[in-house]
Amino acid sequence: MNLTVTTEFLLLGFQGSQHLRNVLFLLFLLVLGATICGNLLIITLVSTSKNLHTPMYFFISQLSISDLLVITDIVPNMLDILLNNGAAITFIACMTQFYFLCASEIFECLLLTVMSYDRYVAICNPLRYTSVMTIDYCVKLVVMSWTLGFVSTVIVTITLSMLVFCRTNIIDHFFCDTVPLLDIACSDAFIVHIEMCLLSIALVIAPTIIIIKCYTNIIINILRIPSSTGRQKAFSTCSSHLIVVSIFYWTLFSVYAFPPKELSSTISKILSLLYTMFTPLINPIIYSLRNKDIGKTVQEMLNQCRTLKNRKKQTYS
Numbered sequence: 001m002n003l004t005v006t007t008e009f010l011l012l013g014f015q016g017s018q019h020l021r022n023v024l025f026l027l028f029l030l031v032l033g034a035t036i037c038g039n040l041l042i043i044t045l046v047s048t049s050k051n052l053h054t055p056m057y058f059f060i061s062q063l064s065i066s067d068l069l070v071i072t073d074i075v076p077n078m079l080d081i082l083l084n085n086g087a088a089i090t091f092i093a094c095m096t097q098f099y100f101l102c103a104s105e106i107f108e109c110l111l112l113t114v115m116s117y118d119r120y121v122a123i124c125n126p127l128r129y130t131s132v133m134t135i136d137y138c139v140k141l142v143v144m145s146w147t148l149g150f151v152s153t154v155i156v157t158i159t160l161s162m163l164v165f166c167r168t169n170i171i172d173h174f175f176c177d178t179v180p181l182l183d184i185a186c187s188d189a190f191i192v193h194i195e196m197c198l199l200s201i202a203l204v205i206a207p208t209i210i211i212i213k214c215y216t217n218i219i220i221n222i223l224r225i226p227s228s229t230g231r232q233k234a235f236s237t238c239s240s241h242l243i244v245v246s247i248f249y250w251t252l253f254s255v256y257a258f259p260p261k262e263l264s265s266t267i268s269k270i271l272s273l274l275y276t277m278f279t280p281l282i283n284p285i286i287y288s289l290r291n292k293d294i295g296k297t298v299q300e301m302l303n304q305c306r307t308l309k310n311r312k313k314q315t316y317s
Contacts, residue, residue: 008094039284046061055133063244068280074097095157109204114141123238175276
C-alpha cells in the first residue's frame, strides 16, 4: 500500500465537452456576480438606512455575510476547474475550503434558528418584543452563532486532516467535502463519523426542532387572529424567512442527512450546487421581492441618486 503523504488533490468538477464547460463557466460566473451584488446590496441597505435598524434586518445582513462567505469559498475555485477540466488544490487549501464552508453552514443553521425565535416573539409576544429582542441581545446571539460555527468546525477539520489519503488523490467533486474525502481515505474514519454525527445533532438537528416548534406556535397564534387581514399581515412578516428556511434545510438534508445511495456523482454534485450557489443567490432575492421595507429603501436610494445627478447638471449648466 502506498502511504506517501498526500500534498494535493485533483478536483474533477463537472466533466464534459469544452462547450458544456464554457456554458457552465459563464453561468456560474453570472451567478457569482449576481450573488455578490445582491448580498452586498442587502448589507449596505441595512447598515446605512435607519428604517432597517431592527433585529430582523440585522439578522438578514448577517445571513448575507454568511452567503458571501460560502459562494466566495466555493465558486472561484470551481471556475478554475471548469476552465482546465479539473484543477489541483493543495492539502492545506482543501482543508481550509472545507473549514470555511462547514463553519458558514453551521452558522446559517444557528442564525435561521435565531431568526425563527425573533419571529416567534414578534408574533406571539408582540408587547414584549422590544424588551426581549434588544440590540445587545441580538448582537450576543449572532456572536455566539459565529463562534459556535467556527470553533466546532475546528475539531472536525483537524480530525479529517489527520486521515491518511493513500488510495488516490482524485476527488470526483467540485469542492472539498466530507463524503468525497472520506471515500478516498484509507485510514479508519470512525472518529470523523462520530464527530460529524454529534455536530449534526447539536448544531443542525436541535436547531431544526426549535425552528419547527417556533413556527408551530406562530401558525397556531396566526390562526387565532379573528380577521383575515390580520392573519395575512402576521403571516407576511415571517413568510420570507419560512421560504429561506425551507430551501436551506431541504438542500442540506438532501445532501447530508438522507443521501440517496443510488444517485450518480453528477446528481450529487447538482444537489451540492443547490446549497453552495442557489441558496446564496436566492436569499437576497426572496427578502427583496417579498419585503416592502427593503423595496422602499431601494427606491429612496434611487431617488436620492437622481436628485444628486440633477443637482450636478444644474450646477454645471
